[in-house]
Amino acid sequence: MKAYVVEAFGPPESLALKDVVPADVPAGHVRLNVKAAGASLLDALISGGKYQVKPPLPFTPGSEFSGVVDAVADDVTTLRPGDRVMAGGFVGGFAQTAVVPAAAAIPIPASMSFETAAGFRTNYSTALHAFRQRANLQPGETILILGAAGGVGSAGIEIGKIMGAKVIAVASSEEKRAFAVKLGADHAMSAEPEAFRDQIKTLTNGRGVDVVYDPVGGALTELAFRSLAWRGRHLVVGFAAGAIPSLPVNLALLKGAALVGVDLARFSFMHEPKVAAENLKQLIAWFEAGQLKPQIGRIYPFAQAREALADILARRAVGKAVVKVSD
Numbered sequence: 001m002k003a004y005v006v007e008a009f010g011p012p013e014s015l016a017l018k019d020v021v022p023a024d025v026p027a028g029h030v031r032l033n034v035k036a037a038g039a040s041l042l043d044a045l046i047s048g049g050k051y052q053v054k055p056p057l058p059f060t061p062g063s064e065f066s067g068v069v070d071a072v073a074d075d076v077t078t079l080r081p082g083d084r085v086m087a088g089g090f091v092g093g094f095a096q097t098a099v100v101p102a103a104a105a106i107p108i109p110a111s112m113s114f115e116t117a118a119g120f121r122t123n124y125s126t127a128l129h130a131f132r133q134r135a136n137l138q139p140g141e142t143i144l145i146l147g148a149a150g151g152v153g154s155a156g157i158e159i160g161k162i163m164g165a166k167v168i169a170v171a172s173s174e175e176k177r178a179f180a181v182k183l184g185a186d187h188a189m190s191a192e193p194e195a196f197r198d199q200i201k202t203l204t205n206g207r208g209v210d211v212v213y214d215p216v217g218g219a220l221t222e223l224a225f226r227s228l229a230w231r232g233r234h235l236v237v238g239f240a241a242g243a244i245p246s247l248p249v250n251l252a253l254l255k256g257a258a259l260v261g262v263d264l265a266r267f268s269f270m271h272e273p274k275v276a277a278e279n280l281k282q283l284i285a286w287f288e289a290g291q292l293k294p295q296i297g298r299i300y301p302f303a304q305a306r307e308a309l310a311d312i313l314a315r316r317a318v319g320k321a322v323v324k325v326s327d
């Protein structure tokens with residue numbers, strides 16, 4: 001089978017497309033014929049050796065994917081060959097087959113395409129975990145979403161609206177702001193630091209926002225924290241801008257505010273797997289009820305997986321980038 005392989009950390013063009021012997025299926029695991037793989041900044045960062053966790057080399061990138069179960073270990077009773085599933089973890093999706101723990105392969109509804117399933121779990125689960133378990137978001141509150149046209153940001157818009165919040169989306173171009181509004185954002189504003197706080201003051205009648213959802217970091221973090229209302233919560237989700245910011249901690253005191261970490265992987269796989277599974281059940285139910293409408297951006301043929309990661313790194317992606325691995 002064919003698989004992309006990171007032999008040395010580097011930019012997307014350094015990924016090698018190779019013939020690889022499919023892995024055995026150990027106890028507790030299943031093997032999938034991969035149909036589609038989501039492409040994300042996380043995948044680009046992991047492949048480049050720029051993420052906080054570095055897998056041992058060589059490895060196949062692709063943290064989220066979908067496919068059909070092809071083989072199951074003798075002790076697996078929950079899945080059968082032919083089942084349609086979404087799966088994920090950290091790596092492995094940019095390949096024609098992938099072996100995953102059975103617990104990480106989640107059956108998908110008949111109405112969900114493989115392309116949608118390939119990008120469904122991570123972004124929506126991050127947003128729901130952030131708002132429900134970490135921010136205790138209440139209906140009527142106002143959320144400021146940074147990087148709002150990106151993967152986790154755009155999921156934040158949809159989940160925030162379902163939970164009854166008012167959403168202010170921040171994005172760097174007209175095209176991205178229009179996309180955020182189409183997804184349901186009540187307002188969209190630019191990311192330029194100069195006018196940043198004034199725009200939020202105007203949109204909130206001087207009050208500030210209750211929750212900041214921050215997958216970007218860099219210079220915007222402190223500006224956003226300073227725009228919190230009394231008892232605000234600033235959700236630390238990621239650092240797409242590269243720089244990990246710091247904050248004068250007196251700001252938290254003055255606003256009765258909290259800086260709250262969000263880590264989907266630790267939440268789902270280490271500390272609270274049952275709560276994470278309940279969240280995912282809720283997300284699939286919202287999808288089936290037509291409340292979540294995942295926006296696929298560009299679908300790249302398998303041969304162009306490198307371009308998908310390069311577009312994400314260049315901030316060209318709008319909507320979820322998906323690599324179609326097989327028909």
Ligand SMILES: NC(=O)c1ccc[n+]([C@@H]2O[C@H](COP(=O)([O-])OP(=O)(O)OC[C@H]3O[C@@H](n4cnc5c(N)ncnc54)[C@H](OP(=O)(O)O)[C@@H]3O)[C@@H](O)[C@H]2O)c1
Binds near residue numbers: 153
């Ligand atoms: N905490 C968690 O559990 C969790 C889960 C999933 C992802 N993440 C993290 O969240 C971050 C965003 O992931 P994503 O998949 O949403 O990425 P994405 O789709 O590429 O979106 C990131 C957004 O950040 C903005 N941005 C600002 N400066 C940027 C830069 N220098 N390079 C790239 N983007 C920049 C871009 O919006 P504008 O062009 O509009 O500024 C872009 O749309 C990553 O750091 C990822 O690792 C965390």
